[in-house]
Amino acid sequence: MLQSPPAEPGAPEAEIDTPALVLDLDAFEANLDHMAALLAPTGTKLRAHAKTHKSPVIAHLQMARGAVGQCVQKVAEAEILAWGGVPDILVSNEVVGARKLARLASLARITRIAVCADDPAQIVAIEAAAAAAGVRLSVLVEIDTGAGRCGVAPGPDAVALAQQIAASRHLRFGGLQAYHGSAQHKRTPAERGSLIAGAAEGARRTVEQLRQQGLECPIVGGGGTGTFLFEATSGVYTEIQAGSYAFMDADYARNLDEAGQPVATFRHALFVLATVMSAPQPGVAVLDAGHKAVAVDSGLPTVWQRPDLRYAGASDEHGKLDVGSETTVPKLGEKLRLVPGHCDPTVDRYDWYVGVRGGRVECLWPVAARGAMA
Amino acid sequence: MLQSPPAEPGAPEAEIDTPALVLDLDAFEANLDHMAALLAPTGTKLRAHAKTHKSPVIAHLQMARGAVGQCVQKVAEAEILAWGGVPDILVSNEVVGARKLARLASLARITRIAVCADDPAQIVAIEAAAAAAGVRLSVLVEIDTGAGRCGVAPGPDAVALAQQIAASRHLRFGGLQAYHGSAQHKRTPAERGSLIAGAAEGARRTVEQLRQQGLECPIVGGGGTGTFLFEATSGVYTEIQAGSYAFMDADYARNLDEAGQPVATFRHALFVLATVMSAPQPGVAVLDAGHKAVAVDSGLPTVWQRPDLRYAGASDEHGKLDVGSETTVPKLGEKLRLVPGHCDPTVDRYDWYVGVRGGRVECLWPVAARGAMA
Numbered sequence: 001m002l003q004s005p006p007a008e009p010g011a012p013e014a015e016i017d018t019p020a021l022v023l024d025l026d027a028f029e030a031n032l033d034h035m036a037a038l039l040a041p042t043g044t045k046l047r048a049h050a051k052t053h054k055s056p057v058i059a060h061l062q063m064a065r066g067a068v069g070q071c072v073q074k075v076a077e078a079e080i081l082a083w084g085g086v087p088d089i090l091v092s093n094e095v096v097g098a099r100k101l102a103r104l105a106s107l108a109r110i111t112r113i114a115v116c117a118d119d120p121a122q123i124v125a126i127e128a129a130a131a132a133a134g135v136r137l138s139v140l141v142e143i144d145t146g147a148g149r150c151g152v153a154p155g156p157d158a159v160a161l162a163q164q165i166a167a168s169r170h171l172r173f174g175g176l177q178a179y180h181g182s183a184q185h186k187r188t189p190a191e192r193g194s195l196i197a198g199a200a201e202g203a204r205r206t207v208e209q210l211r212q213q214g215l216e217c218p219i220v221g222g223g224g225t226g227t228f229l230f231e232a233t234s235g236v237y238t239e240i241q242a243g244s245y246a247f248m249d250a251d252y253a254r255n256l257d258e259a260g261q262p263v264a265t266f267r268h269a270l271f272v273l274a275t276v277m278s279a280p281q282p283g284v285a286v287l288d289a290g291h292k293a294v295a296v297d298s299g300l301p302t303v304w305q306r307p308d309l310r311y312a313g314a315s316d317e318h319g320k321l322d323v324g325s326e327t328t329v330p331k332l333g334e335k336l337r338l339v340p341g342h343c344d345p346t347v348d349r350y351d352w353y354v355g356v357r358g359g360r361v362e363c364l365w366p367v368a369a370r371g372a373m374a
Numbered sequence: 375m376l377q378s379p380p381a382e383p384g385a386p387e388a389e390i391d392t393p394a395l396v397l398d399l400d401a402f403e404a405n406l407d408h409m410a411a412l413l414a415p416t417g418t419k420l421r422a423h424a425k426t427h428k429s430p431v432i433a434h435l436q437m438a439r440g441a442v443g444q445c446v447q448k449v450a451e452a453e454i455l456a457w458g459g460v461p462d463i464l465v466s467n468e469v470v471g472a473r474k475l476a477r478l479a480s481l482a483r484i485t486r487i488a489v490c491a492d493d494p495a496q497i498v499a500i501e502a503a504a505a506a507a508g509v510r511l512s513v514l515v516e517i518d519t520g521a522g523r524c525g526v527a528p529g530p531d532a533v534a535l536a537q538q539i540a541a542s543r544h545l546r547f548g549g550l551q552a553y554h555g556s557a558q559h560k561r562t563p564a565e566r567g568s569l570i571a572g573a574a575e576g577a578r579r580t581v582e583q584l585r586q587q588g589l590e591c592p593i594v595g596g597g598g599t600g601t602f603l604f605e606a607t608s609g610v611y612t613e614i615q616a617g618s619y620a621f622m623d624a625d626y627a628r629n630l631d632e633a634g635q636p637v638a639t640f641r642h643a644l645f646v647l648a649t650v651m652s653a654p655q656p657g658v659a660v661l662d663a664g665h666k667a668v669a670v671d672s673g674l675p676t677v678w679q680r681p682d683l684r685y686a687g688a689s690d691e692h693g694k695l696d697v698g699s700e701t702t703v704p705k706l707g708e709k710l711r712l713v714p715g716h717c718d719p720t721v722d723r724y725d726w727y728v729g730v731r732g733g734r735v736e737c738l739w740p741v742a743a744r745g746a747m748a
Contacts, residue, residue, distance in 0.1 A: 001376075001454075001740075001742065002375075002376070002745075003450065003745050003746060003747075003748065006748060017471065017473055017474070017748050018471075018748065019747050019748065020748075051690060051691065073690070073691040074691065076377065080375075093651075093691065094651045094652045095651075096649055096650070096651045096652075096662070096706060096707050097391065097392075097649060097707065099391055100391070118652055118654040119652070119653070119654060119706055121706060122706070142654075144654065144655065148658065148694075149652070149658075149660055149689070149692060149694060150651075150652040150654060150660055150692070151652075151654055152654045152655070153655065181689055275470055275471060276470070277467075277468050277469075277470045277524075278468045278470075278492055278493070278523070278524040278525075279493070280492040280493060280516075280518065280524060280525055280526045281518065281526065281527065284522065284523075286523055286524055288470070288747075289747075291669065291671050291716075291718075291719045292718070292719050292722050292747055293747055295665065296671055297665050297670055297671070297688070314671070315523070315555055316425060316447070316718050316719060317425065317447040317448065317467065317747075318523060318524070320522075320523060332470060332493055332495060332496070333470050333471065342665075344665075344666070344690050345665045345666050345690060348666050348723070349722070349723075349745065349747075350745065351745055366375075368375065370745075371376075371377050371723065371724065371725055371744075372377060373377075373393050373662075373663075373666055373667055373691070373723075374377065374380060374391050374392065374393065374394075
């Protein structure tokens with residue numbers, strides 16, 4: 001069953017039941033505006049990644065500020081967005097299995113939908129699903145940008161797949177998927193820039209070779225929160241797929257700018273609100289938020305605006321605080337905001353966003369695609 | 375919204391949609407039986423920890439094999455068990471906040487419920503909640519067994535809290551909570567035994583001092599999958615709170631026995647079933663199960679019965695396999711079982727257990743307390 005919302009609109013933040021996923025609406029809206037302003041002069045479009053937020057509400061807010069659509073990683077996420085009225089969705093990932101492909105194809109009746117492929121057998125399977133559903137699906141070829149995960153090598157291998165797609169009766173060649181995941185968290189702009197230059201070069205070469213075969217790329221997509229300005233100014237990418245920019249996690253905040261300072265492009269908007277549930281001995285304070293409440297795969301959370309406190313260790317349901325000095329020991333029942341180390345899997349642990357502004361709950365939005373992994 | 379079940383009863387395992395949480399029913403039942411057999415000669419009772427399984431179905435199966443009740447960590451988990459007919463529940467943790475305590479107290483109308491405390495102010499708050507609900511609640515004092523998390527020091531501090539509980543009109547002194555969390559994963563039996571000897575010594579001393587004050591301990595609880603035989607044979611613990619024994623994760627399987635071999639007391643019963651969703655280049659195979667599908671806080675998952683394959687890295691929706699030799703590269707669409715590094719937070723990512731036996735789906739059980747963090 002779903003969990004009940006941890007507060008009602010109008011309640012003060014201090015009354016939100018914990019652990020809760022709290023969205024600072026001012027910071028969140030500023031992030032959406034800022035991304036739109038940064039991309040406008042580059043001519044690239046934003047197709048924001050819903051793997052971060054998993055919410056049709058947030059998708060619509062992004063599109064109201066100019067995003068052309070949404071990316072997702074899973075068919076189950078695409079379903080939630082399509083059922084929530086999102087009109088243009090790219091599954092920026094491979095989809096394998098007849099059951100999943102049948103679900104994907106059926107969505108083409110209610111939304112614009114595209115999917116990626118990196119194998120001839122997959123294209124045959126997508127064609128079969130589209131034919132069975134009586135729809136035409138847009139398929140992008142994913143190229144390996146250097147991250148060594150999904151995607152064929154840029155150049156002839158990618159061209160061959162594009163030709164197979166273009167020759168399939170129920171498919172349409174949608175362009176190239178050229179996301180470089182591991183570049184996002186390289187700490188220096190030189191490292192990030194160099195990796196994206198390589199990714200863009202592979203994409204450019206492939207676009208050229210496709211053109212020589214008479215195939216145009218409606219989309220060349222990629223770019224995350226760590227690198228998107230490199231892709232946006234590369235001259236080859238047409239769509240940016242950033243997601244975390246809307247929320248900003250502690251790990252992205254460790255990326256550095258040209259001056260060697262933490263990148264401050266976007267504000268922390270997403271928090272896990274936690275309560276001090278035990279403070280039994282001097283110097284010990286324990287929060288009610290551990291592994292089940294906050295993802296630690298990209299580092300432990302930080303304590304918001306409390307440089308004297310350090311989240312020192314998580315167990316399943318507990319977070320232990322290192323208390324810097326006895327004068328600042330948080331009290332039993334005190335609530336603290338944590339900045340998650342990694343937003344995407346943290347959001348996925350909750351059923352509700354609690355939107356706050358000016359210290360009060362303004363709205364509740366469901367994390368509608370929570371757990372949508374299939 | 376909830377995710378739909380990934381298969382129907384009767385389907386072959388190969389048709390389960392992925393990622394899915396698969397329970398090998400033979401191994402699972404053997405684990406329940408084995409725990410009952412191990413504890414029987416010690417005279418200690420099992421109060422299995424539902425933080426692992428989050429399922430009233432599994433709670434009832436454990437109790438049918440002799441468990442006297444269940445532990446939970448959160449009020450929201452207690453609610454799910456109580457609503458599912460579990461008759462005896464201990465919240466083996468502190469509960470802070472009037473809203474949570476009111477919910478806890480209301481459960482006393484339908485089940486036997488107890489909770490822990492480690493602070494005089496908490497006891498006052500629990501008394502107020504019990505009085506408002508018109509119920510009597512059992513409260514255990516948590517002692518710090520050496521892990522330095524929740525709990526007061528053994529001895530006089532604990533005795534003072536017990537006396538405060540016993541003197542509270544709507545409370546009843548329930549005993550001692552003396553769980554040592556960090557001992558569970560110490561690799562050698564000597565380390566585990568030594569830590570639990572210390573925990574047991576603190577508990578024994580406190581029990582003695584309580585007795586001198588005329589207070590008996592109905593429960594002295596503690597012991598997890600890594601250490602429970604030490605607690606069970608200590609002569610002071612009355613209840614064992616193991617949870618992971620039912621499933622066994624990859625991390626517990628790294629504990630060693632007296633002979634320096636991996637402890638093989640229980641079988642791996644819980645798996646994440648995943649599909650090879652991309653194999654675009656020689657030596658590359660990518661699964662559809664990453665951070666959102668399997669917890670990595672206690673190490674990466676292992677690939678079940680495939681020593682030639684190594685789960686080398688997780689991103690949010692992808693798991694990259696290291697492929698040992700070209701002859702064994704798994705094929706696109708092939709399904710593999712992963713043994714999670716850590717069961718508890720992995721289970722919490724799913725809405726359904728898919729119970730399999732003899733290669734077929736036998737049952738679907740909801741992870742009813744999925745996300746029950748409050």
